[in-house]
Amino acid sequence: MHFKITTWNINSVxxxxxxxxxxxxxxxxxxxxxxxxxxxxxxxxxxxxxxxGFPHVAQVGQKGYNGVAILSRFPFASVAPQGWxxxxxxxxxxxxxxxxxxxxxxxxxxxxxxxxxxxxxDPATNPKFAHKLxxxxxxxxxxxxxxxxxxxxxxxxxxxxxxHDVWSHRQLLNxxxxxxxxxxxxxxxxxxxGWVDAxxxxxxxxxxIYTWWSYRSPDWAKADKGRRLDHVWTSPDLAGAIxxxxxxxxxRGWERPSDHVPVTxxxxx
DNA sequence: ATGGTCGATCTTCGA
Numbered sequence: 001m002h003f004k005i006t007t008w009n010i011n012s013v014x015x016x017x018x019x020x021x022x023x024x025x026x027x028x029x030x031x032x033x034x035x036x037x038x039x040x041x042x043x044x045x046x047x048x049x050x051x052x053g054f055p056h057v058a059q060v061g062q063k064g065y066n067g068v069a070i071l072s073r074f075p076f077a078s079v080a081p082q083g084w085x086x087x088x089x090x091x092x093x094x095x096x097x098x099x100x101x102x103x104x105x106x107x108x109x110x111x112x113x114x115x116x117x118x119x120x121x122d123p124a125t126n127p128k129f130a131h132k133l134x135x136x137x138x139x140x141x142x143x144x145x146x147x148x149x150x151x152x153x154x155x156x157x158x159x160x161x162x163x164h165d166v167w168s169h170r171q172l173l174n175x176x177x178x179x180x181x182x183x184x185x186x187x188x189x190x191x192x193x194g195w196v197d198a199x200x201x202x203x204x205x206x207x208x209i210y211t212w213w214s215y216r217s218p219d220w221a222k223a224d225k226g227r228r229l230d231h232v233w234t235s236p237d238l239a240g241a242i243x244x245x246x247x248x249x250x251x252r253g254w255e256r257p258s259d260h261v262p263v264t265x266x267x268x269x
Numbered sequence: 270a271t272g273g274t275c276g277a278t279c280t281t282c283g284a
Contacts, residue, residue, distance in 0.1 A: 216273040
């Protein structure tokens with residue numbers, strides 16, 4: 001079967017509900033992982049999302065910030081949110097697909113929203129950056145201890161790990177999301193878990209790949225000062241199944257867009 | 270050249 005999994009930092013699921021429907025209709029996703037849903041669980045638009053063809057929805061939320069959700073055409077065998085850095089921030093959700101998912105049955109899906117880290121890349125003076133580094137360190141330890149079974153890790157990881165994941169490596173070396181301490185932490189945690197970066201597996205450097213363009217850029221498409229912050233990783237046993245990774249850049253040009261675009265991996269399993 | 274723009278919430282914070 002062809003299994004399509006999409007990750008998208010939606011930056012308010014209530015505001016962009018119609019855009020979720022538009023995107024998944026065009027893509028044909030089997031599973032959609034959203035970040036920054038920005039609503040507490042009580043006001044989550046569950047019924048509307050189910051109406052887009054995803055009867056099975058797992059989500060955690062908070063008032064105003066964070067929040068992650070997994071929408072699925074297939075039932076879940078298990079759902080497990082997890083706290084990180086001793087907080088109950090809604091930044092991670094894991095599910096396992098049930099037997100109804102056919103060849104995708106048993107695959108674990110991890111949806112992450114890594115802290116952005118604030119503006120100053122110094123953990124001594126910026127607690128947000130310290131939080132981000134701690135979060136990445138905990139992910140590394142978790143990756144190393146993880147049970148070896150088929151899994152896909154997606155999300156807004158808020159790090160652009162390779163030189164050509166940003167519009168200018170040199171100009172962003174001291175900008176949060178691309179500093180050496182972050183990119184090294186990201187590589188370490190990926191290698192610790194044996195994870196395969198699906199986009200770079202198919203499209204190695206030096207080809208540029210971006211998934212995010214700042215709201216502050218007056219002409220984002222022309223300037224094209226993007227960064228690759230949104231990722232799909234597979235466990236090593238699924239690496240050979242990666243057929244496509246599509247970055248839906250057009251969504252950045254929609255009316256009232258998210259600053260991130262959907263990224264979809266197609267696996268043949 | 271240190272801005273610029275969003276979203277949620279309640280005038281400021283996080284991104």
